[in-house]
Structures are given as C-alpha cells and as structure tokens.
Amino acid sequence: MTDTDTQFPLELNQPRLSIQKPEPRYDKQGEMADAERLDRAMRGFVKDFGATAALYMESCVHCGQCAEVCQYYVQTGDPRYTPIWKLEPFKQAYKRETGPFAPFFRLFNLKRRVTVQELEDWQDLIYDSCTQCGRCTMVCPMGIDIASLVGLARHGMAAAGLVPHELWATVERANREGSPLGATPAVLKDRIAWLEDEHGVEIPLDRERADVLMTISSIEVMKYPQSIVALARIMKRMGASWTFRSDGYEATNFSMFAGDQQGQREASLKLIEAAIAVGAKTLILPECGHAYQALRWQGANLYGKPLPFRVVQVAEYLAEGIRQGKLQLQPVQNSATFHDPCQIVRRGGVSEAPREVLRALGMELREMDAHGAYNWCCGGGGGVVTIHRADPLRYKTYQIKMQQVEDTGAEMLVSTCSNCRQTFDDGQAHFHWDKTAQSLLELVADHLVTEQE
Structure with missing residues (x-):
C-alpha cells in the first residue's frame, strides 16, 4: 500500500504512550558460554523436528506467495521479511542435524552450523517482525504452517536464553x-x-x-x-x-x-x-x-x-445466549466494521459468532476489504507489542490496518480481543487517529434490553 505513508506519516521519534524507548539491543538470558547456548538451541530445535515439521521443511518450493500476504514484506519490500526466510536458521539446523541427508551435509559441510551471532540476529525475524498471525499459512500452496514453525523455532531460542528482553x-x-x-x-x-x-x-x-x-x-x-x-x-x-x-x-x-x-x-x-x-x-x-x-x-x-x-x-458464548433467547439486545444505530483477531478467527475459526452478535445488535456491518480469515493483523500479536525496538516497524505495518478501517467508512470499530484493543489504543495515540476500538463484550452489556422492556 504505497499511499498509506502519505496519509498516515510514520513518526519514528515519537515515544509510544509517552514512554522513553530504550536503545535497540539483542538480549540474552542466563550466564552461559556461547557453545552451551548454541547447543541448547540446537537441542531445542531437534526436539521439535517431528514428521510434520520435517515434511514442512522439505516442502517449500520457494514460490514467494507467503511474502505477498505478510504485512512486514508488503510495507517494506525487504525480502528478508519473507515468512519462510524467517525460518532459515531453523531449516539449516534441520538439514544438518536430523534431515534424511544430514550425515552427507555434515560430511561435506554443505550446511554449516548455525552460530550464536546468527541466532541473536534472528531474533529480529522470528520475534520482532512476526506476529504469528498465520496469513502466510493460509496462502501456502504446499500447506506449510509457517506460523507454527515460527512457534517451534522460538522453543529453541527460549531454551538458549535468546528472547527479546521485554517479552522475557x-x-x-x-x-x-x-x-x-x-x-x-x-x-x-x-x-x-x-x-x-x-x-x-x-x-x-x-x-x-x-x-x-x-x-x-x-x-x-x-x-x-x-x-x-x-x-x-x-x-x-x-x-x-x-x-x-x-x-x-x-x-x-x-x-x-x-x-x-x-x-x-x-x-x-x-x-x-x-x-x-x-x-x-x-x-x-x-x-x-x-x-x-x-x-x-x-x-x-x-x-x-x-x-x-x-x-x-x-464471543461464542454471547452468540449462544442470543440463539437461546437469553440475551435480548437493544438496536445500535451505528455502522460498524469488525477487526478479526488473528488467533481467534484465522487460527481459531471463530469468525461467525462475533458477526452473529453484531447482527443481533442491529448494526450495519461494513466489512473490510480482506476480512474473516484473510483479515490483516493489528500488528501487536505474537508478543510484538511488548518489544520496544520493534515499534518503528510495527507502526509502519499498522498503517495497513488503519487504511482498512478508513476504507469501510464505518462509524465504529469493534473487536473481541483486548490485546488487539491495546494495539489500537497505542496506534491511535501514535498517529493521532480518531478511531477507537470498541469491545464487543462491553457493547453487548451496554445494550441489554432492560427487564421492564
């Protein structure tokens, strides 16, 4: 989206919520030598290389489709943000340690061993610039669950004490x-x-x-x-x-x-x-x-x-209550657009329930361009919102969501995730935006039909 930078200028020097940001750094946890740290990471990786992960590792055809749906690649054009590339050290470890040709790779050093420095640098790709939203998984023609693989890679990183400071x-x-x-x-x-x-x-x-x-x-x-x-x-x-x-x-x-x-x-x-x-x-x-x-x-x-x-x-419980006639709601005279939280909707399948609730509220639902399982992430998931050094990039990707909401022309923005809501509040403050994310739960509570009615 090339026009969003003009409409919503990125203010890299503005502190988030008036909190002074620390200098960027790659943090380590625990006192251990690099050799031990690397060994822990490799053992953590190997532990997760089951049949499914191995199949994923062998299946990538390098088509690049995952890049076109990743907010980090779309907003920067930087190929290192291609989702499957974020797993390269994980893949190197697989090829060298447990893959079917691992002895061959080791013998001829065709896949050199990953270094601690590479793992430190890798934090930026699997923590700072991945919300595990799963959009890449949705479009992969080979059915590779890239988001889950990022989660597996983080297991080895945590075992090695290589997690961004604020998240840890x-x-x-x-x-x-x-x-x-x-x-x-x-x-x-x-x-x-x-x-x-x-x-x-x-x-x-x-x-x-x-x-x-x-x-x-x-x-x-x-x-x-x-x-x-x-x-x-x-x-x-x-x-x-x-x-x-x-x-x-x-x-x-x-x-x-x-x-x-x-x-x-x-x-x-x-x-x-x-x-x-x-x-x-x-x-x-x-x-x-x-x-x-x-x-x-x-x-x-x-x-x-x-x-x-x-x-x-x-949201599922609210929809059940409406279906059972236990919740009668007063109509809301506003148009609304619904932000689909990635972990609830795309990764969890709860897409219809919140919309059922909005219909029961009598709201005019104005869907975003890509919605439901294909909606764009708010940018704060996967622990990214906690990592200060990731803020400049996070704000840049957040502009996609801002533009999505603006394009609907809806009067209200509603979601059913407090983490997304927090990210929206932060983005609103950063960009001086006039949209505030509303809680679906609170919206229902505020419009219960009174017992007298």
Whole structure:
C-alpha cells in the first residue's frame, strides 16, 4: 500500500504512550558460554523436528506467495521479511542435524552450523517482525504452517536464553507472580470488590461449585476493568452459575509467544485444574486472542488427555445466549466494521459468532476489504507489542490496518480481543487517529434490553 505513508506519516521519534524507548539491543538470558547456548538451541530445535515439521521443511518450493500476504514484506519490500526466510536458521539446523541427508551435509559441510551471532540476529525475524498471525499459512500452496514453525523455532531460542528482553521480562513476571501485568490474586480480589461497589453488580469469586469458570486477561484487569462489569451483567442476565477462581483466572499466556514451553504448560494447567476443582462444564476465555490459541487448541496436548469441560471464547458464548433467547439486545444505530483477531478467527475459526452478535445488535456491518480469515493483523500479536525496538516497524505495518478501517467508512470499530484493543489504543495515540476500538463484550452489556422492556 504505497499511499498509506502519505496519509498516515510514520513518526519514528515519537515515544509510544509517552514512554522513553530504550536503545535497540539483542538480549540474552542466563550466564552461559556461547557453545552451551548454541547447543541448547540446537537441542531445542531437534526436539521439535517431528514428521510434520520435517515434511514442512522439505516442502517449500520457494514460490514467494507467503511474502505477498505478510504485512512486514508488503510495507517494506525487504525480502528478508519473507515468512519462510524467517525460518532459515531453523531449516539449516534441520538439514544438518536430523534431515534424511544430514550425515552427507555434515560430511561435506554443505550446511554449516548455525552460530550464536546468527541466532541473536534472528531474533529480529522470528520475534520482532512476526506476529504469528498465520496469513502466510493460509496462502501456502504446499500447506506449510509457517506460523507454527515460527512457534517451534522460538522453543529453541527460549531454551538458549535468546528472547527479546521485554517479552522475557513479561514471561518471568507471569511465572513469578501469576500474571504478566501484576494482576495477582490479591489485586484481582481488590479490583472485584471495587467494581462491585462502584457499579452495583455481583462478581462471584472462589465459589466452590459452578457450571461456568470465567477467566480474564490481565490487560482487562489492569486497563479495561469495565469488561469485568460487562461480564457480570451478561452472566446475570444469562442466569448462569459462574465464578472467577483466584487459583486459576489468568488466561494471558505470553510464555507461548516467548517459546517457554514449561511456562506455557503451567499457565494452562492452572486454568484446567481450577475448572476441574469447581466442577465446571464450560470454561470461558476472555477477549484475548492468544489465550484462545493456548488453551482451546493446545491445552489438551499440554494436559496429556482430553479436557473434561468445553472451552469457548466469550464471543461464542454471547452468540449462544442470543440463539437461546437469553440475551435480548437493544438496536445500535451505528455502522460498524469488525477487526478479526488473528488467533481467534484465522487460527481459531471463530469468525461467525462475533458477526452473529453484531447482527443481533442491529448494526450495519461494513466489512473490510480482506476480512474473516484473510483479515490483516493489528500488528501487536505474537508478543510484538511488548518489544520496544520493534515499534518503528510495527507502526509502519499498522498503517495497513488503519487504511482498512478508513476504507469501510464505518462509524465504529469493534473487536473481541483486548490485546488487539491495546494495539489500537497505542496506534491511535501514535498517529493521532480518531478511531477507537470498541469491545464487543462491553457493547453487548451496554445494550441489554432492560427487564421492564
């Protein structure tokens, strides 16, 4: 999109949300020699080279179609941002260590060993400039799941202590405190007490038995607390038996994006065990894209067996309530466009439910040029929004989304992901844009038909 640079000039020197950015750097975790770091990375890579990954590694025909749908390549024209190229060190390790011709490659040194310096430089490609949105996966003619391969590559990087500082610090805090943003059980309890008093709603916490376990994103607790009030109002109207649990409420799982498999598993097990303890038939995930990916599609694998309850994203639950006649909504007299969160829609398949809710609100839906599974990413996913040095490039790719929204002419921008919402808020502040992303959940809560009606 060549015209967006003119319409939305990129202001590289403007601090994000008035926070001074640190100097760019390639960070390392842990004290270890380069040889050990490299060995850990290679062992991490090899561990993930199963049959599926091997098939992907051998299947690329270098057609370049993935480049044309990657926001980083489209906005820069830089071939190193071609999605499949981002996996080159991973592929080199496969060819040399475990591929069918690995002994041949090693004997004649046809694939030299990856160096620690290359891995440090590689951070820019698999962390800073990849949101794991999965658009590349959608168009690959060979069916290569490039986004998943990036996730596998991050496992080896995390094992070697080669994760961008801000993302790793977020993961460490989550492992230490139970929440990446400091929304500890004590903070959650205090926040719930305040919201109950302020808004006159009941928000159950730590009930011994409930049919529904509600989870929350720390972004909602700390930045968008109105979403908790919205949940309470909707659950009351639904007549549901539900609760939050202080031993399993945090749905945010940044360990997944960092490549910290153990941290990802522990975060998911907290939710799983809390749901089992309370006897929940349903676990509802909040407006958080990667939370849906982590538990809905990876949770059972981490748990080691099928989950004894169903997992739904909150937009799916809202659509169910509307279908069952439990939620009657007042019409909204605005046109709207819907931003499809990548991890919920493209990677998770929840495309129709939010649109069903918007139709029930009587809104005129103005779809973006590419929408549903083909929508463009907001640019903050995959942990990218946490990495300060990635901001200039992230803002440049964000212009695609701005132009998409502007082209619809819609009065409202709606989504069902608080992480996307945070990225939109940041982009709005950076570009002095006049569009604010609205929460689908809060929109429903604000337009419930009153009992008198």
